Amino acid sequence: MGKPFLKNNLNKAIFIILLLGLVVNVFYLSKTPYNVRSHDVDGHIHYIEHLAKNYDFPHNCWECDQAPFYYILAAAIYKVSVLFGISDKGEIYHILQVFSVFLFSIFSAVSILILKTVFFENKQKEIKNTGLLKNFIFFLTSSLFVFWPTNIMHSVRITNDILFYVFYSSVILFLIRWLDGNDNKNLYFSILFSFLAFITKAHGLLAFVLVGICIIFSFIIDEKRSEKFKFYFKSAGILLIVFLIGIIGSRVGARIIDKIKGQKQKENYLVVNMSGLNNGLFVENKVRNYAYFDAKTFLTEPYVSTWDDKYGRQYFWNFLLKNSLFGEFFFNGAIAENIAIGISALSLMMIFWIVGIMLFSVKESLKNNFVLKVNAILLLSVFMAFRIILSINGDFRFILPILISLCSFVGIGILEYRRRGLKNLEYIGYGISISFIILSLLFFTFAVFLQK
Secondary structure: OHHHHHHHHHHHHHHHHHHHHHHHHHHHHHOOOOOOOOOOHHHHHHHHHHHHHHOOOOOOOOOOOOOOHHHHHHHHHHHHHHHOOOOOHHHHHHHHHHHHHHHHHHHHHHHHHHHHHHHHHOOOHHHOOOOOHHHHHHHHHHHHHHOOHHHHHHOOOOOOHHHHHHHHHHHHHHHHHHHHHOOHHHHHHHHHHHHHHHOOOHHHHHHHHHHHHHHHHHHHHOOOOOOOHHHHHHHHHHHHHHHHHHHHHOOHHHHHHHHHOOOOOOOOOOOOOHHHOOHHHEOOOOOHHHHOOOHHHHHHOOOOOOOOHHHOOOOHHHHHHHHHHHOOOOOOOHHHHHHHHHHHHHHHHHHHHHHHHHHHOOOOOOOOOHHHHHHHHHHHHHHHHHHHHHOEOOOHHHHOOHHHHHHHHHHHHHHHHHHOOOHHHHHHHHHHHHHHHHHHHHHHHHHHHOOO
16 A cells, blocks of 8 residues: 555655646746747747748758757647648747647656656665655755746747757766666667757767766676676767767768868857857956855845856856856846845855755765766756867856756755754755745746736
8 A cells, every 4th residue: 555655645746746847837937938038949949940041951040050859849830820820920939839848848758767766666775664654755855946947947948959858868867767677678768869969959969978877887897797798888889870870960960071071160060159159258267267166246246147257157157157157147126136146145055955965965976876976067068068168158057957966965965964864954954955945936926926
């Protein structure tokens, strides 16, 4: 009786969280036109419209070098809308936003399944012997993820980012299941979703890197690796072959061929539109820009700007953390600004609280929840490398799936502090998380929903 009861309640919890998240996203959609708090939306729309009208990929435009899969799907929706007699472009763009909300709901569902796998199907020491407490922690961390401010903001954007999140999060899910249960089909699913992520966005390359690291890690810790050497060799070979196919499907291959033929190329493979960026976006690239955190600015300025040094953009950690909450956008209203500062303070407390438990469990930290930790390190490292190499701040949307790891660490941290008898720190974890969720919902209420 116990297990069916637990399973039914978990399924209800997942449904409730997703439904509440969908309600918030739909409300946000009702207040957010396609070109508000968005990125390069005109470039994305140009790609979609060209593909829908000409059945061919566009050339010489802002987003032309993007991988094609999202645009193929979006162009199909655009074409079907026209066939159904919808001629107003504003209505079609709204339909594309609805499509984004649909995709983001799938991303949220996969992310919640990851949390479910971590807290209920994981056999590691960090999360054993906690009883029904895990139910509450699962609900808490899932809500933290769904109502994270930038997640709500991303849910309605016309962009290939969201479909990339769907596939990349699926890679994480199947890798966790593979490492924990050794069911090899989960590994092959992770390779498949890596391919889909890559033909959706060039950042999908990171999915292949994540899978490769996990294969190497599994080989190293596998006591039967000599017997299973053939399997690991075959898996690595499949990963490489699928990656090479993905190069062609992601349009990176087309750019390489053009380069070989001597045809004109964009100057930078990391940012193909590098030459079109305004010089005002570039920042200093000294050690102090990475070593120093301007706590005063972070806790007194509600938002961050990519243009104005006043808001802390010169400091890597200031920009990253603030951008992870509200993007690079400003919202009207003194109440919203005060709430935003409160959210910023809570996010900083959360980071220090998580680092604390990582230090406590340093001996166990490599093996336990390996995929989630590598995901966080990989995305953060790439984000920092991007900043160092190009001297420009990247937007958090490029590494948004790091929130899956962060929210998981909150739940794992609560359980670990409890296991060590550090009840005050356990309760602080509850307080930070619950307060963060409440303030996030209040922020959108005053910053968006009540705005005329």
